[in-house]
Amino acid sequence: MNTVVAQLQRQFQDYLVSLYQQGFLDNQFTELRKLQDEGTPDFVAEVVSLFFDDCSKLINSMSRSLERPENVDFKQVDSGVHQLKGSSSSVGARRVKNVCISFKECCDVQNREGCLRCLQQVDYEYKMLKTKLQDLFNLEQQIVQAGGAIPQVNIN
């Protein structure tokens, strides 16, 4: 039984490290994990879930604003990007955040085509991250169910 736990822990650790290495996550995700403890074991999952909900809502509303070429509400788009950039930054969602930076630039110069491309990219990135983190949380659950502790992972 111990080997099972050890194996799962190893898997978890490797997976998490790979997410950092591939640029999906950055240091802020580490900060987020620090905030979780025995009293709040679901904190990271909850915050991340809120983030993905935000992504979905904001992407939808920005998509509507960008829909008609002759009538783009760049102010609204800018507001959406701002929020998305803020929350992705707080969560440590590095790729999403980086797209937001480009997105803001397109918005600043009122480049509708550029905005649409960024919107598509943001959508792709957040969904990708969502899948990855879901896998991570599943591993966590398996460890807990097998009676093990979630490893502290140090990322350099």
Next chain:
Amino acid sequence: MGMVRESQFHVLAVDDSLFDRKMIERLLQKSSCQVTTVDSGSKALEFLGLRESNDPNALETHQQEVEINLIITDYCMPGMTGYDLLKKVKESAAFRSIPVVIMSSENVPARISRCLEEGAEEFFLKPVKLADLTKLKPHMMKTKLKKEGEKPAEEENTILKPEESAVIEILPLHQELELEQQEPMLSSNKRKAMEEVISAGRSRPKYNDITTSV
């Protein structure tokens, strides 16, 4: 020194984003603070018991129900911005002593100095980290000591030199009123001055003879 450990610090956190509220709440809890979150500046004022209009009874509402040791607020909020809230708090005789910290995801130097000049103790760039919150303890402790009256605490810290005592915090009320007239002089140096004071400790035998000159 013992008295500040009796009760937890109570922080009022203001942010229009649910996500950010959840974050700051957790950060504060992790830093052993009691937290109340609200989603707007006006709700914050309501919570404090501060009425918008110039209420002659405002002084009466002075910390009746809730004792808040610090207000931490987002800068960018619809309606009342964090800056507006800061101003309102600092304009209120009852609540101006509550330290206010501003958070923002944007690094705009002009914005930062404006907030500090208006009396904000700190300006945090988002995402706020646990390490940032350790800066809050000294500000919150000031309010605790003030409320418990002057207590010449025998602290580990060193002697406070008279010229560093641009200390607004722990004087008895009548002297505080005197000081408030001199407050405008501190403005942009206030934060620096406060930091010096904090590091210099609080052990002073007498307050009466010290005049502040900046």
